[in-house]
Every structure is written in C-alpha cells, then in structure tokens.
Amino acid sequence: MYWGAPHGGTTLADFTFLLVVATAGVAGVVLQGRPHGVEQLLLGGIAVGAGWATLHTDHLVVLYLNLELQALALYTLVGYHRHHTPAMDAALRYLLAGSLVSGFTLYGFVGVYLHTGGFTLGEGTPPESPWITAMVLFKLGAFPFWFWTPPVYDPLDWGTLALVVGPAKVNLWWLATVGLAPVVGTTTVAVAAVGSVVVGAVGGYFQVTAAGVLAYSGVINAGYLLVLTWAGTPWGVAYYLGVYLVGTALVVAVASPMVATGVAHLSGWVALGAATPLLLYYGVLNLGGLPVWPGFFGKIWLVTWGVTLGWGLVVVVVAASILPAVYYVGLAVAALFEGGRPGRPGRWSPLTGVALTLGGTALVASVTVFVT
Amino acid sequence: MGWVYLGVAVAAWAGVWWIPTGVVYFPVGAALVYVGIFTPAVLGGWTPRSAPGVVALWLTLVTTLLVGTAGVTQVVWSTTVVGSGWVLDEVSTPFVLLTVGLAPVVVLASLDGVRGNQHWYYGLLLVLLGLLVPVFCVTHFLVFYVLFEVLGFPMFLLVGVYGPRTQRVDAAYKFFIYTFVGSAAVLPVLVYLYTRVGTTEVSHLVRYQFTDLEQTLFFGLGALPFAVKIPVMPVHLWLPEAHVEAPTPVSMVLAALLLKTGGYAFVRFLVPVWPWGAYVWGPAATTVGVLSVLWGSVYALVQVDTKRMIAYASVAHMSLVFVGLLSGPAATAGGVYLMLAHGWISAGLFAGIGVLYDRYHTRTIRYLGGLAGVMPVFGVLFFVCTLGNFSFPFTAGFTGEFLLLSGIAQYNLGVALAGGSTVLLSLAYSVWLYNRVFYGVVNPTVVVHQDLTSIELAVLGWCTVGVILLGWTGGYWGVYANYDEVVYTTLVGWLSCLFWVGY
Numbered sequence: 001m002y003w004g005a006p007h008g009g010t011t012l013a014d015f016t017f018l019l020v021v022a023t024a025g026v027a028g029v030v031l032q033g034r035p036h037g038v039e040q041l042l043l044g045g046i047a048v049g050a051g052w053a054t055l056h057t058d059h060l061v062v063l064y065l066n067l068e069l070q071a072l073a074l075y076t077l078v079g080y081h082r083h084h085t086p087a088m089d090a091a092l093r094y095l096l097a098g099s100l101v102s103g104f105t106l107y108g109f110v111g112v113y114l115h116t117g118g119f120t121l122g123e124g125t126p127p128e129s130p131w132i133t134a135m136v137l138f139k140l141g142a143f144p145f146w147f148w149t150p151p152v153y154d155p156l157d158w159g160t161l162a163l164v165v166g167p168a169k170v171n172l173w174w175l176a177t178v179g180l181a182p183v184v185g186t187t188t189v190a191v192a193a194v195g196s197v198v199v200g201a202v203g204g205y206f207q208v209t210a211a212g213v214l215a216y217s218g219v220i221n222a223g224y225l226l227v228l229t230w231a232g233t234p235w236g237v238a239y240y241l242g243v244y245l246v247g248t249a250l251v252v253a254v255a256s257p258m259v260a261t262g263v264a265h266l267s268g269w270v271a272l273g274a275a276t277p278l279l280l281y282y283g284v285l286n287l288g289g290l291p292v293w294p295g296f297f298g299k300i301w302l303v304t305w306g307v308t309l310g311w312g313l314v315v316v317v318v319a320a321s322i323l324p325a326v327y328y329v330g331l332a333v334a335a336l337f338e339g340g341r342p343g344r345p346g347r348w349s350p351l352t353g354v355a356l357t358l359g360g361t362a363l364v365a366s367v368t369v370f371v372t
Numbered sequence: 373m374g375w376v377y378l379g380v381a382v383a384a385w386a387g388v389w390w391i392p393t394g395v396v397y398f399p400v401g402a403a404l405v406y407v408g409i410f411t412p413a414v415l416g417g418w419t420p421r422s423a424p425g426v427v428a429l430w431l432t433l434v435t436t437l438l439v440g441t442a443g444v445t446q447v448v449w450s451t452t453v454v455g456s457g458w459v460l461d462e463v464s465t466p467f468v469l470l471t472v473g474l475a476p477v478v479v480l481a482s483l484d485g486v487r488g489n490q491h492w493y494y495g496l497l498l499v500l501l502g503l504l505v506p507v508f509c510v511t512h513f514l515v516f517y518v519l520f521e522v523l524g525f526p527m528f529l530l531v532g533v534y535g536p537r538t539q540r541v542d543a544a545y546k547f548f549i550y551t552f553v554g555s556a557a558v559l560p561v562l563v564y565l566y567t568r569v570g571t572t573e574v575s576h577l578v579r580y581q582f583t584d585l586e587q588t589l590f591f592g593l594g595a596l597p598f599a600v601k602i603p604v605m606p607v608h609l610w611l612p613e614a615h616v617e618a619p620t621p622v623s624m625v626l627a628a629l630l631l632k633t634g635g636y637a638f639v640r641f642l643v644p645v646w647p648w649g650a651y652v653w654g655p656a657a658t659t660v661g662v663l664s665v666l667w668g669s670v671y672a673l674v675q676v677d678t679k680r681m682i683a684y685a686s687v688a689h690m691s692l693v694f695v696g697l698l699s700g701p702a703a704t705a706g707g708v709y710l711m712l713a714h715g716w717i718s719a720g721l722f723a724g725i726g727v728l729y730d731r732y733h734t735r736t737i738r739y740l741g742g743l744a745g746v747m748p749v750f751g752v753l754f755f756v757c758t759l760g761n762f763s764f765p766f767t768a769g770f771t772g773e774f775l776l777l778s779g780i781a782q783y784n785l786g787v788a789l790a791g792g793s794t795v796l797l798s799l800a801y802s803v804w805l806y807n808r809v810f811y812g813v814v815n816p817t818v819v820v821h822q823d824l825t826s827i828e829l830a831v832l833g834w835c836t837v838g839v840i841l842l843g844w845t846g847g848y849w850g851v852y853a854n855y856d857e858v859v860y861t862t863l864v865g866w867l868s869c870l871f872w873v874g875y
Contacts, residue, residue, distance in 0.1 A: 291517070314563070
C-alpha cells in the first residue's frame with residue numbers, strides 16, 4: 001500500500017494506509033502511560049479489524065456484520081468505565097441511536113437485495129437508498145445526525161476519543177465515497193454537507209470542553225468531506241481525511257500527556273501552554289486551516305474541487321470556515337495566554353516527538369502534493 | 373563577536389557575500405539558526421539571561437549588512453534581481469531595506485524591555501522579521517498570501533504572551549480575528565486564479581485578460597484583507613488595541629513594518645493586475661479612505677493615552693497612503709515614500725513612549741509633564757520624531773506627504789484637500805502631546821530623573837537619523853525622481869547604529 005491514487009495507486013490503498021496510520025496513532029495515545037486494561041485494547045482492535053474488513057468486502061451480509069461488530073465494540077468502549085455515570089449515559093445514548101440505525105442498515109441492504117437479486121455490491125444498478133444514506137450520515141456524525149457526538153465524546157478518555165474520531169471513521173468514509181456510493185443519495189449528501197458545515201461552525205463556538213470542540217470539529221470536517229464526496233473525488237476525500245486525522249491526532253497527542261481526560265474544561269489547558277506551547281499552536285492552526293500547515297492545503301483542495309459544484313457553495317464553505325478557526329484559536333488562547341505566562345521549559349514526551357514527526361511529514365507531503 | 377562582525381562587514385562591502393536571490397532566505401535562515409541554537413539548550417534546562425538578546429542583535433546586524441548590501445547594489449547598478457518567484461526591484465527594495473534597517477533597532481529595544489522567556493521572544497521576533505523580507509520580494513500572489521497570513525502567527529503570540537497587561541489576550545484575539553476574517557475573502561480568488569488562469573505569478577496575471585466583472589469582483593475581495601492590515605476604517609479597530617497591549621518593540625514592528633505589507637499588496641498585486649477594478653472601486657474606496665483619515669486624526673486628538681494616540685495617528689497616515697495608492701502612479705510613489713517615512717517615524721515615537729513607560733509605568737498624558745527639563749536628550753529626539761509625525765519640512769513625513777498629496781491632487785483636488793486636513797489635525801495632536809509631556813511644570817509623578825540609557829539612545833538616535841536624512845535627501849528624490857537617495861539615507865542610519873552599538 002502507498003499513498004497517491006493520482007500517481008498510480010488506488011483509492012482503496014490510500015484508505016487502507018490511512019487506517020493503518022490512524023490506528024498506530026491511537027495505539028500511541030493509548031499506550032503513552034495510561035493503559036486501562038487488556039479489554040480496552042482488545043475492543044479497539046476488534047473495532048479497527050472490523051473496519052478493515054468493511055474496506056475489503058463487497059458482500060452486503062459481510063459488510064453488515066462487520067459494521068455491527070465495529071459498532072458493538074465502540075458501544076462497549078464508550079461505556080468501558082461503567083462506574084462513571086456520564087460514560088454509561090453516553091454509551092446508552094450511542095447504543096439506542098445506533099440500534100435504530102442498525103435497523104436502517106438492514107432495511108436498506110434488503111432493499112438493495114430485492115432490487116438487484118444479489119448480495120454483491122456492483123451487481124445491477126440499485127436505486128439510491130435513504131436508509132443507507134441515513135446510516136452513513138449517522139455513523140459519520142454529519143447533519144442531521146450529529147446530535148450524538150458531543151454527549152458521547154465528552155466523557156471519553158483520550159485513547160477512546162482518538163479511536164472514535166480517527167480509525168473508526170476511515171472505513172465509513174470509504175463506504176460513503178466508494179463502497180456504498182451508488183446507493184447513497186446525492187441530494188441528501190449535498191444537504192448534509194452544507195448543514196454539517198453550518199452546524200459544526202456554529203455549534204463548536206459554544207463549547208467549553210476539549211471533547212466538545214473536537215466533536216464539532218468532526219461535524220464541520222464531515223461537512224467538508226461530504227462536499228468532496230458530492231463532487232465525486234474519492235482521492236480528495238482520502239487526502240482531506242488524512243489531513244483532518246493528522247490534525248486531530250496532533251492535538252490529542254499533545255494534550256493527552258498533560259490533561260487528564262477529554263472532558264477537561266478548556267481552562268485546564270493552561271498546563272499545555274507551559275509544556276508544549278508551539279506544538280499545540282501548530283496543531284490548532286492546522287485544524288483551523290491556516291497557512292502554511294497541511295490543513296491549509298486541505299482547504300485549498302477542498303475549494304478547488306468544490307468549485308465544480310458551484311461558487312455559491314464555495315462562498316458558504318469559506319464563510320463557515322471562519323468561525324471554527326476562531327474557536328480553534330481559543331484552544332491556543334486557553335493554553336498559552338490564560339493564567340499567566342509560561343514559566344517552565346517544554347517537556348518532550350516520546351509521544352510528543354511522534355506527533356511532531358507526523359505533523360512535519362504531513363506538512364512536507366502536503367507541500368509536495370500541492371506543488372506537483 | 374565584534375571582530376567577527378567587522379570581518380563580515382568588510383566581506384559584505386567587498387561584494388563577496390552578495391547573493392542575488394538567496395538574500396530573501398537569509399533572514400529566515402538566521403532566525404532558524406537562532407531557534408536551532410537555543411531551543412535544545414533551553415529544553416535541556418538552561419535558563420539564559422542576556423545571551424538570547426545579544427545573539428539576536430548580532431544576527432540582525434549581519435542580516436542588515438548582507439541583505440542591505442544586495443539591496444544597495446541593486447539600486448546602484450539599477451538591476452532587478454530576479455529569482456524563481458522572487459524579485460528585488462524598485463518596488464520591493466525600499467521595503468526590504470526598511471525591514472533590515474529596523475530589525476536591529478527592534479532587537480536593541482528589546483534588550484532592556486523583555487525579561488522572561490527571552491529565548492521564545494527573540495525566536496518569535498526573528499522569525500517575524502525574517503519572514504517580512506520574503507513578503508516584500510515574492511511575485512506569486514498565493515505565496516504572498518501564505519506569508520502574509522503566517523506573519524500573524526508570531527505576532528499573535530508576541531502580543532498575547534508578552535504584553536504587560538491582562539487585556540493583551542483580547543487584543544491578540546481581536547488581531548487574529550480581523551486578520552483571518554479579511555483573509556478568508558481572498559481565498560476563492562486565489563483558487564480561481566490557480567484553476568482558471570493557471571498561475572498566481574504577477575507577471576502572468578498582469579498580461580491575462582480578465583473580464584470587467586472579474587476585475588471588479590477580484591479587486592474588491594482582494595482589497596479586504598489588505599485594507600484590514602493597512603488599516604482603514606471601519607476595520608481598523610484591532611490596531612489601537614494591539615498597539616496598546618503589545619510590548620514596545622512589538623509595537624515598533626507592527627507600526628513600522630507589518631502595516632506596510634497591506635500597502636505593498638496594493639502596489640505589487642491588486643492595482644497592476646486589476647486596474648479596472650481599482651477604477652470601479654476607486655470612488656468608494658477613496659471616500660472610505662478620506663473618512664478614515666479624518667476619523668483617525670480626530671480620534672487621536674481626543675486620546676489621553678500616548679500609545680493609543682500614536683496608534684490612531686498611524687491609522688490616519690496609512691489611510692492617506694491607501695487613498696494615494698488608488699490615485700495614480702505619482703500618488704502611488706508618494707504613498708510608498710510616506711510608508712517608508714512612517715516606518716521610521718512611528719518606530720521612533722513608539723520607542724519614545726516605551727522609554728516613558730519604562731520610567732514611570734504610565735502612558736497617560738496627565739501624569740506626565742515637564743520632562744524636557746529632566747530628560748533633555750530624550751526631549752530633542754522625541755521632538756524630531758514629532759516633527760516628522762506632523763510633516764514638518766525636511767523631515768521624512770513632509771517629503772512623503774508632499775509627494776502624496778501632490779499626486780492625489782493631480783487626480784482629484786477635492787480629495788487632496790480633504791486628505792490634506794490630516795496635516796493640520798496631526799499638527800494639533802502632535803504639538804498638544806509634546807507640549808503636555810515635555811513642557812510645563814514637572815509633574816509630581818515624575819520622580820525618576822534619568823535621561824536616556826545607551827541602548828535607548830541608540831534606538832531613538834537611529835530612528836531620528838532615519839527621519840531626518842530620509843527627509844533631507846527626499847527633496848532630491850522628489851526633484852530628480854531618483855530614489856537612490858532613499859537607500860543612501862537609510863544606509864547612513866545603519867552606519868550611525870554601528871557607532872552607537874560600539875559606544
């Protein structure tokens with residue numbers, strides 16, 4: 001597997017590569033000093049493995065089973081700390097909503113089978129399925145099914161949060177863009193794209209916890225990715241997804257050694273300003289799509305490909321990107337400016353070094369891709 | 373270190389170190405060298421005291437000589453240094469020379485002012501100063517946009533971390549939001565240029581046949597971020613806050629250099645590429661500019677904080693420049709000259725206000741008074757900068773405003789008269805400020821009777837020399853239309869700094 005569908009590779013290889021890298025990043029976060037037992041690693045492995053299987057199958061039954069397996073593993077992971085009431089509440093919400101969506105999935109796949117007479121994707125020309133579309137949008141946390149992400153993300157520990165926003169989404173984007181693309185409604189995707197961008201921009205502004213900010217960051221980036229899906233550019237989705245995963249992983253990697261859990265109030269990020277100020281600043285600016293970081297090149301490509309859908313959409317997307325940049329910088333303000341000035345030198349944990357390497361590599365890759 | 377510096381200076385003047393296009397990379401390279409030296413050491417537990425500032429000063433002096441030599445050589449030989457995407461011509465050279473001329477001044481002003489976390493401060497400052505040189509040399513609009521945005525990141529940290537008061541956080545936030553919101557407007561334009569035109573390089577864009585609608589739309593969208601940076605009313609509100617809350621050296625960089633990037637964008641990209649757009653937007657933009665001139669001047673008149681007064685004075689002067697950049701080539705040349713003049717004048721004024729704050733921990737005018745008797749040298753140097761601020765003849769401000777207003781008058785006499793009212797208003801607030809601070813009975817709060825230290829003398833002296841010589845020889849420039857003297861005047865300023873530093 002290697003990176004670069006436009007240079008002779010395949011989009012599937014790109015998504016597979018993303019899954020591997022994202023999983024490695026999550027493993028680093030989980031193992032960096034606060035392991036919660038073998039079960040957590042096992043459940044995470046099951047979720048990633050099931051995701052991998054969905055990437056490499058075109059059989060509806062196998063696809064359904066692996067999607068459900070992944071979802072079950074994630075439900076359990078979310079409710080792993082069963083003595084923590086917010087975690088149990090989040091897991092129950094996730095389970096109930098996910099179960100409903102599981103019914104949508106089954107109903108949609110049955111509809112495809114009835115229309116085509118087979119269980120293999122690519123057979124015949126099945127019509128667009130609102131049920132499958134709803135399932136995809138729910139699992140991606142996009143409009144109008146974003147409501148579960150903030151309450152579910154809030155009580156998570158960093159490792160689980162990194163898994164849920166990272167590797168657990170890679171296979172879903174593959175399905176939305178390529179695997180299930182023939183049955184995912186284009187108009188619905190378009191509406192979901194615009195709605196996600198607007199909701200993510202506005203909703204994130206009012207968050208006061210890091211997990212809340214990352215949840216709405218996921219919503220708005222889901223909107224950007226849906227724009228690319230709508231434009232019919234699978235490699236563009238893979239590229240932007242890589243940029244988003246690197247950006248989120250960088251912030252998680254920098255924050256996790258210093259801040260106890262994702263539910264920590266932003267005021268608790270003062271410690272980050274003292275420890276790794278510039279690395280956090282880099283991660284925040286990257287998420288905001290500011291030059292010269294990979295997020296900026298991702299936004300350039302987003303606008304470039306989005307132009308094919310009309311300049312009105314481009315204006316909406318660009319305008320909606322302003323507000324998230326403001327609250328991303330709010331993370332930097334909370335970490336760097338509040339509570340006095342940084343007073344001690346930075347501390348470089350191995351994970352921080354990995355994050356720096358990842359970010360630097362992503363930057364070089366982005367510039368190279370852009371120039372060539 | 374002195375012998376090393378002397379050796380570099382001799383080699384530079386001998387032409388050995390003249391690097392045609394590498395000069396644009398050298399300042400950034402020097403900044404990265406600084407970061408590379410100090411970051412591992414600090415992470416290893418070393419807590420430096422004065423070493424970061426001294427090293428930063430020597431780096432900027434070397435940069436001044438090397439980059440300045442290339443610039444002077446270009447001027448003397450009338451060549452245009454062109455590299456891959458870079459140019460050092462009659463448009464960019466003055467700004468590059470202003471940047472490298474002021475860089476040592478800013479670092480010098482930081483030596484006494486910044487105490488904590490010096491290594492991060494000087495690293496950010498050097499990166500900021502180092503990036504300013506390529507900003508004024510790049511010919512790709514997209515690269516210019518990227519560099520223009522990136523300039524805001526170290527400035528954001530410098531204001532938000534090193535400002536003396538708690539309000540610094542809001543000021544940094546406001547600076548970021550205004551800059552970023554304005555910049556978002558030009559992103560679709562860049563994508564259009566990249567996808568439809570195929571390039572963002574200015575020499576190709578100038579030859580491309582844009583439709584009238586495209587010219588109008590793109591000029592309007594493109595003007596927004598640079599109008600914010602200049603700044604022009606009503607998007608000027610970030611500047612007074614940023615100036616007041618920033619440390620003195622950062623205010624000097626902000627006023628003298630950062631604001632010029634906005635004006636430079638009009639000269640290099642917007643007006644040459646979309647002249648029809650400039651023509652269509654001209655009346656509205658000129659009206660906004662004139663109103664901004666009057667607004668800034670009147671607001672300066674009612675201020676009680678010295679730093680905020682000079683900040684609004686900057687709004688007024690740069691708004692006049694904005695009007696000039698839209699008023700034809702003669703006014704544009706005057707606008708460029710006024711930008712150079714404003715660079716030295718505002719740097720000197722902010723440095724002087726920094727001296728007052730360091731002594732008396734206040735910038736409020738009512739708590740100051742009678743300083744001319746206790747700080748005579750400071751009074752003289754600040755007076756020269758004040759003369760420049762209200763465009764007294766033979767100061768840089770006079771030459772710049774004369775050329776600018778005469779150029780605007782060729783375009784529209786009414787606009788020139790309206791914009792020229794700033795001369796009277798600037799006279800009013802400048803003289804009022806100087807009178808209240810330096811004359812009269814010594815205020816009881818003035819308990820420290822100490823004139824300038826050697827470093828303060830070097831900083832203010834350097835700026836004052838620039839103000840005077842840029843004004844004296846500017847007369848020749850105006851008469852003979854030869855801008856070589858612009859370079860020579862700044863050059864003398866550098867030589868004077870050698871004397872003061874050595875002293």
